[in-house]
Amino acid sequence: MRLPSLLRRTPFRLTLLFLALFAAAASAILGYVYVASASEARGRAEAAVRSELHTLTGIYKERGIDALNRALVDRALSDSPFLYLLMDREGSVITGSLNASPVTDYAEGEQWITYPYTDTDAEGRVTRPQARGVQVRLASGEMLFVARSMGDTEAYLSRLTQALWAAMGIVLLLGLAGGLLVSRNIERSMARLNRVVTAVQDGDLKARAQIRNAGDEFDELGLGLNVMLDRLEASMASIRHAGDAIAHDLRSPLTRMRARLEVALIDAEAGRIDGVDALQVALDEADSLLKTFNTVLAIARLQAAAGAGRTPDPTLFDAADLAADMAELYEPASEDKGLEFSAEIERGLMVEANRPFLAQALANIIDNAIKYTPSGGAVMLRARRRSSGEIEFSVTDTGPGVPEGDRDRVIQRFVRLDNSRTEPGSGLGLSLVGAVMEAHGGRIQLDEGPGAYGGFGPGLRVALVLPPAANA
Amino acid sequence: MRILVVEDDADAATAMVRGLTEAGHEVTHAVDGAFGLLEAQKGGYDVYVVDRMMPRLDGIGMVETLRKDGDQTPVLFLSALGEVEDRVTGLKAGADDYLVKPYAFSELIARVEALSRRRETGSVATMLKVGDLEMNLIARTVHRAGQEIDLQPREFQLLEFLMRHAGQSVTRTMLLEKVWEYHFDPQTNVIDVHISRLRSKIDKGFDKAMLQTVRGAGYRLEA
Numbered sequence: 160m161r162l163p164s165l166l167r168r169t170p171f172r173l174t175l176l177f178l179a180l181f182a183a184a185a186s187a188i189l190g191y192v193y194v195a196s197a198s199e200a201r202g203r204a205e206a207a208v209r210s211e212l213h214t215l216t217g218i219y220k221e222r223g224i225d226a227l228n229r230a231l232v233d234r235a236l237s238d239s240p241f242l243y244l245l246m247d248r249e250g251s252v253i254t255g256s257l258n259a260s261p262v263t264d265y266a267e268g269e270q271w272i273t274y275p276y277t278d279t280d281a282e283g284r285v286t287r288p289q290a291r292g293v294q295v296r297l298a299s300g301e302m303l304f305v306a307r308s309m310g311d312t313e314a315y316l317s318r319l320t321q322a323l324w325a326a327m328g329i330v331l332l333l334g335l336a337g338g339l340l341v342s343r344n345i346e347r348s349m350a351r352l353n354r355v356v357t358a359v360q361d362g363d364l365k366a367r368a369q370i371r372n373a374g375d376e377f378d379e380l381g382l383g384l385n386v387m388l389d390r391l392e393a394s395m396a397s398i399r400h401a402g403d404a405i406a407h408d409l410r411s412p413l414t415r416m417r418a419r420l421e422v423a424l425i426d427a428e429a430g431r432i433d434g435v436d437a438l439q440v441a442l443d444e445a446d447s448l449l450k451t452f453n454t455v456l457a458i459a460r461l462q463a464a465a466g467a468g469r470t471p472d473p474t475l476f477d478a479a480d481l482a483a484d485m486a487e488l489y490e491p492a493s494e495d496k497g498l499e500f501s502a503e504i505e506r507g508l509m510v511e512a513n514r515p516f517l518a519q520a521l522a523n524i525i526d527n528a529i530k531y532t533p534s535g536g537a538v539m540l541r542a543r544r545r546s547s548g549e550i551e552f553s554v555t556d557t558g559p560g561v562p563e564g565d566r567d568r569v570i571q572r573f574v575r576l577d578n579s580r581t582e583p584g585s586g587l588g589l590s591l592v593g594a595v596m597e598a599h600g601g602r603i604q605l606d607e608g609p610g611a612y613g614g615f616g617p618g619l620r621v622a623l624v625l626p627p628a629a630n631a
Numbered sequence: 632m633r634i635l636v637v638e639d640d641a642d643a644a645t646a647m648v649r650g651l652t653e654a655g656h657e658v659t660h661a662v663d664g665a666f667g668l669l670e671a672q673k674g675g676y677d678v679y680v681v682d683r684m685m686p687r688l689d690g691i692g693m694v695e696t697l698r699k700d701g702d703q704t705p706v707l708f709l710s711a712l713g714e715v716e717d718r719v720t721g722l723k724a725g726a727d728d729y730l731v732k733p734y735a736f737s738e739l740i741a742r743v744e745a746l747s748r749r750r751e752t753g754s755v756a757t758m759l760k761v762g763d764l765e766m767n768l769i770a771r772t773v774h775r776a777g778q779e780i781d782l783q784p785r786e787f788q789l790l791e792f793l794m795r796h797a798g799q800s801v802t803r804t805m806l807l808e809k810v811w812e813y814h815f816d817p818q819t820n821v822i823d824v825h826i827s828r829l830r831s832k833i834d835k836g837f838d839k840a841m842l843q844t845v846r847g848a849g850y851r852l853e854a
Binding site for chain 2: 450472489491495515516518523529
């Protein structure tokens with residue numbers, strides 16, 4: 160990994176930011192320790208100087224200038240930590256360990272000064288440590304200067320500073336190394352996810368993120384990404400499927416329409432039918448084609464909704480009312496055909512569903528039952544709540560039924576069993592019912608009817624099972 | 632009847648103007664919502680037929696503006712959008728009826744005529760009378776030539792709708808929508824069976840058959 164590209168990485172940049180913050184904090188602490196220590200060292204030196212000055216002026220007051228001079232000579236010889244200088248009225252040196260007073264502009268009273276003085280250390284090297292001193296004028300006019308070196312404190316402070324700098328350096332290095340490591344780790348996890356995204360961008364909808372089961376946020380993100388891709392793939396597949404199906408489904412009705420129009424044209428030319436009739440044929444064919452088209456679109460829309468796991472435009476309503484309405488709507492048509500129609504509807508069957516689609520589904524299965532049951536038979540509509548809480552609509556007829564092996568097949572598009580071809584219909588009725596159920600998280604179930612009845616049978620029982628409304 | 636057709640599709644508009652004129656109406660055509668709004672503001676129309684999706688000002692915008700201006704002329708929306716939510720948005724904007732494209736011409740004419748009638752019968756009537764057929768909306772009774780006719784509740788609603796639109800064609804889809812309040816395709820003509828039951832009750836034994844079948848359209852109740 161090249162450095163410029165590394166600098167653009169978020170984890171590494173965060174590491175650098177953190178290190179910079181740490182360095183700033185360390186500098187602040189160091190500065191504080193330094194300032195505090197220096198000021199304390201100065202205070203201590205000053206107190207010592209003040210006490211020494213007090214002793215010396217005491218000697219001077221009691222025993223005079225000569226005694227003071229002797230005391231100073233003694234002290235200078237005895238390796239005292241203090242520096243002394245006794246000057247005459249004009250500032251010329253009388254006695255002391257200094258060549259001249261560092262106080263160059265002495266006026267009156269106690270005059271304090273911090274200054275660097277020249278010294279030699281144990282190895283004979285020349286050093287210039289700081290000293291703190293005071294100059295006073297004695298009663299007889301001579302001037303006394305007393306100072307004390309702050310060299311110890313200074314050495315301590317410089318060692319402390321060095322240690323702190325070293326510590327900071329180590330921390331920065333370790334931090335940088337840690338940051339790189341973390342950065343690379345995150346980089347790898349991100350790269351795993353990015354590879355999936357890139358693959359999907361390139362059109363591979365099957366790409367999935369590897370999950371390491373570490374339970375970390377990358378696994379979480381990966382899982383989320385995978386679920387999202389599953390959904391996307393399902394809905395893409397459903398759209399592609401719908402597109403194929405529409406293209407396929409419309410070919411046969413279009414072909415049929417074209418053939419009929421051609422026949423109508425030939426008949427009209429031959430004078431067998433007049434133009435108006437031919438146009439009426441064309442209109443009827445166009446209408447039936449549009450109806451087929453709308454149904455195919457509705458199925459596609461419902462399947463797309465089912466793929467996405469939701470119901471289109473759901474409302475909360477009592478399915479018992481819907482079932483009653485359907486019974487009332489279809490009963491006359493059923494009786495007209497010589498069928499005995501009955502309905503058993505439990506009250507209070509709240510569902511959250513798309514009302515027009517559910518009505519259409521019920522209408523389709525009732526319509527089928529009426530269409531395929533011979534006169535003298537019976538059709539029964541039931542709506543009830545199962546013990547599982549699910550809402551079930553069922554239509555039972557005494558028609559010929561559907562052989563067990565064909566039951567899954569009749570729900571597919573355009574499948575019409577041989578013995579039903581004489582009846583009008585597009586072969587989309589049950590497919591639409593299936594799609595409606597799918598989009599509601601429900602299902603369609605085909606079973607055998609009540610058996611032989613009036614010379615026909617075994618009949619068919621079509622059940623639509625819906626989950627109950629969540630808050631009902 | 633004066634009808635304003637607001638439709639940007641030239642072919643559809645031509646067909647509509649031809650058809651509505653043929654049916655005996657006076658038709659003006661506006662090519663988009665903005666022109667439609669200007670034309671409508673001139674006043675004097677009985678019904679507006681408005682395409683929902685148009686350039687410049689769409690149908691929703693146009694109808695909302697008209698309603699804001701206090702224009703209560705009935706509006707029929709035409710739209711290729713047929714989902715429930717589209718229908719609801721259209722009706723919320725102030726339309727009185729909603730017809731999904733493609734539609735049969737008979738359906739359009741029936742709905743346009745039904746809308747104009749709706750405005751005329753705005754007042755609350757307690758009695759409906761068509762020829763010798765009388766309906767008491769309070770007592771829920773029906774008499775023809777003084778003879779009481781016993782109707783089921785739904786038959787009563789069906790007849791009420793037909794009487795309110797007497798002399799006009801009403802389609803099967805309109806009946807399913809307005810009487811049963813369902814929007815779906817009932818596959819077989821279940822409505823026809825209800826009509827024939829009603830017909831046997833109100834026409835049987837009388838010289839004149841009031842409930843007519845209109846070929847290619849639906850039904851019409853005539854005095």
